[in-house]
Amino acid sequence: MFDFIPEIPVADWVDDLTDWIVETFAFIFDPLKNEFGDFIEWIADMLGAVPPFIIMLLVVVGAFFITGKKFGLAAFSLVGLIFIENQGLWIELMSTFTLVLMASLLSVIVGVPVGILMSKSKVAEAIILPILDFMQTMPAFVYLIPAVAFFSIGMVPGIFASLIFATPPTVRFTNLGIRQVSTELKEAAEAFGSTGAQKLFKLELPMAKGTIMAGINQTVMLALSMVVIASMIGAPGLGNPVVSALQRAQAGAGFVAGISIVILAIIMDRYTQSIYKKK
Amino acid sequence: MPVIEVKGLSKVFGKNVKDSLKLLDEGKKKEEILQATGDTVGVNRVSFEVNQGEVFVIMGLSGSGKSTLIRLINRLIEPTEGSVMVDGEDLAQMDKENLRRVRREKLSMVFQNFGLFPFRTILENAEYGLEVQGIEKEERAKKAKEALEMVGLGSYVEQYPNQLSGGMQQRVGLARALANDPEILLMDEAFSALDPLIRKDMQDELLELQDSMHKTIIFITHDLDEALRIGDRIALMKDGSIVQIGTPEEILTNPADEYVERFVEDVDRSKVLTASHIMHRPETVNIEKHGPRVALERMREEGLSSIYVVDGHRNLKGYVTADDASDARKKEIKDLNEILRTDVPKVPLDKPMQEIIEMIYDTPVPIAVVDGEKLKGIIIRGSFLAALAGEGEVKSDV
Known part of the structure; x- marks a missing residue:
């Protein structure tokens, strides 16, 4: 069917585009790859150099206070972290944590302003929404390919891919949170002569804070899942033992690494949740 | 001009x-x-x-x-x-x-649903109009406090809007509007x-x-x-x-x-005005806490011959008369239930005056105005007549 239409070389075009971007923007990619990469590795190394029990202590005490002086999360964190250490995955844990932290941080730095822009302009919303859909539904592996082209292998392409995959929830929730502020409150802000910036910072962002934090929580979770996938392009961390267990059909090793990821996910999820649920 | x-x-x-x-x-x-x-x-x-x-x-x-x-x-x-x-x-x-x-x-504006910022204290809300003008913190706090005092909320500055009743919230709205004069x-x-x-x-x-x-x-x-x-x-x-x-x-x-x-x-005022317009604040005693002695004391203080009895949720229970209460005191009865009368004349909030006319002449006690079971106010004969005659405002200062 439709033989009269020759096959459109979309794949070739994208290849050409990627090559062109790599060559043209090498002056941006190279320092990112080198300096930023070194910086992240330095953080991961520093965290790895701290004795595990100090980090455990901080996490456990933090969990106790952040959940309103309850023992549940603190006990879980303690047992979970001791388990990971016991399985010899501590360094991997620190690398994964560093990657997730950096990816989430960048996602928030990019996502919140984009969300604000979207909430203020119907045109921006109409343009950005389909892009967000694209970013979220495209299979995550696909981002790894240009990421390697831009940044070769290692931590930086992992963060790049996570950034694309994990930013949408922050953008969406920021947009939603600001749009949900009631008309009467917006009118009140305007009626007293607020400038646009005053309205944003004195009313809309404080009102939307809870919703934005819910989006950031989602972003952290997505970044964590992506960071594991990024192990395929050499990003260090808990994903590595998973990938190598897969290749060697070692069910046990895969299970242990998988459980470690779940433990980290639960701790990070509860931490971010308790920030936005706090009154 | x-x-x-x-x-x-x-x-x-x-x-x-x-x-x-x-x-x-x-x-x-x-x-x-x-x-x-x-x-x-x-x-x-x-x-x-x-x-x-x-x-x-x-x-x-x-x-x-x-x-x-x-x-x-x-x-x-x-x-x-x-x-x-x-x-x-x-x-x-x-x-x-x-x-x-x-x-x-x-220009300042006061809104139907108050339009207060829930994450700001009462003082910070009242300051808002001054804050956006870039006025110094101390001066705006001073002006905002003056405005809050004007509306009778001088001592609520550190509260948040959701801690106040609707009427008080709207006073804050009014204070915010008045603060920048x-x-x-x-x-x-x-x-x-x-x-x-x-x-x-x-x-x-x-x-x-x-x-x-x-x-x-x-x-x-x-x-x-x-x-x-x-x-x-x-x-x-x-x-x-x-x-x-x-x-x-x-x-x-x-x-x-x-x-x-x-x-x-x-x-025609008797058609327009409803029970809610002409009612007064009722004097009440709480059946769960008070006995005949308190009831008698309240009635003496206010010069009443009977008083309404409610429970802790302001649900109307009935009324007691001064005579019954003083008898009860002599007989040392402690419980209001024993002298409670339940033949209460009551009307809902939105009952037009016209339909209350018949009741007002037959009843020995003021008419109770209720919202469901809750006692909202009472109607006494004098103010009823005044309202009917169109004597301007109906005072609610009883």
């Missing part, structure tokens, strides 16, 4: 504004324009003047365009046509910067969300404040009784147009057309 002059102000919502305006010129009605162009006429060629120190009430049913009109005045909604002159400046033509300046210095107050159904008794208190308080402030006030309401109580002049709106402007007297005695007439013909 007029402070505000509104001339030919119109608002058409929709996409074919030019066509719609032309149709308006041809004298077409709101529905006809909606059919022809798909546009909704919010406000249609409205003109009026408001003088310094005047309380100008814009009154109409829902959908009459009154809320749109008040937002056209401070341009929360962009006017389609016409001008709004404040001290000789046309707000409708102003650039954004000047508009902000006028909003900050001359504007010439003009725009009040959009400011008291409509409040309980009838509180609403009456707030109306009285606004009038009291107005006696000393002499602000120019534009007040929107759908409640004729409220309009008559507080308005120096009233504008009646229908389908986006003003059908009559005049003092309450003029509107009542000389309605401009059929619509106004229908509106005010019901101002």
Whole structure:
């Protein structure tokens, strides 16, 4: 069917585009790859150099206070972290944590302003929404390919891919949170002569804070899942033992690494949740 | 001297504004324009003047365009046509910067659902108008406190809005509007969300404040009784147009057309006023806490011959008489239940006065006004007659 239409070389075009971007923007990619990469590795190394029990202590005490002086999360964190250490995955844990932290941080730095822009302009919303859909539904592996082209292998392409995959929830929730502020409150802000910036910072962002934090929580979770996938392009961390267990059909090793990821996910999820649920 | 002059102000919502305006010129009605162009006429060629120190009430049913009109005045909604002159400046033509300046210095607004920022304390809310002007923290706190004291909330500065009742929240709204000492107050159904008794208190308080402030006030309401109580002049709106402007007297005695007439013909007070309008705050005793001795003491203090009995949730239980209570004291009865009388004459909040007339002559005790089971107020014969005779305001200071 439709033989009269020759096959459109979309794949070739994208290849050409990627090559062109790599060559043209090498002056941006190279320092990112080198300096930023070194910086992240330095953080991961520093965290790895701290004795595990100090980090455990901080996490456990933090969990106790952040959940309103309850023992549940603190006990879980303690047992979970001791388990990971016991399985010899501590360094991997620190690398994964560093990657997730950096990816989430960048996602928030990019996502919140984009969300604000979207909430203020119907045109921006109409343009950005389909892009967000694209970013979220495209299979995550696909981002790894240009990421390697831009940044070769290692931590930086992992963060790049996570950034694309994990930013949408922050953008969406920021947009939603600001749009949900009631008309009467917006009118009140305007009626007293607020400038646009005053309205944003004195009313809309404080009102939307809870919703934005819910989006950031989602972003952290997505970044964590992506960071594991990024192990395929050499990003260090808990994903590595998973990938190598897969290749060697070692069910046990895969299970242990998988459980470690779940433990980290639960701790990070509860931490971010308790920030936005706090009154 | 007029402070505000509104001339030919119109608002058409929709996409074919030019066509719609032309149709308006041809004298077409709101529905006809909606059919022809798909546009909704919010406000249609409205003109009026408001003088310094005047309380100008814009009154109409829902959908009459009154809320749109008040937002056209401070341009929360962009006017389609016409001008709004404040001290000789046309707000409708102003650039954004000047508009902000006028909003900050001359116009303040009070909102139907209070429009308070829930994450700010009462003081911070009252400060908002000053804060956006960039006034120093200490000075704005001082002015905001003065405004809060004016409305009787001087000791609530550190509370958050959700810790206050509706009436108190609206006082904060009023304080916020007064803090930057504007010439003009725009009040959009400011008291409509409040309980009838509180609403009456707030109306009285606004009038009291107005006696000393002499602000120019534009007040929107759908409640004729409220309009008559507080308005120096009233504008009646229908389908986006003003059908009559005049003092309450003029509107009542000389309605401009059929619509106004229908509106005010019901101002046979016994039909318009309901139980909620003429009730007083009741003296009560709590059946769970108080005995005959307390009941007797209360009655003596207030000079009553009977007193209503409620439970901890203000549900009406009955009443006790002074005679029964003093008997009970002699016999050393501790429980109010033993002398409680339950043959209570009661009416719901929205019962028209006309239907209460029959009851008031037969009952030995005041009539209880209830909302479900809850006791909201009482009606005594004297104030009932006064209200019926149209003796102006019904006082609620018993």
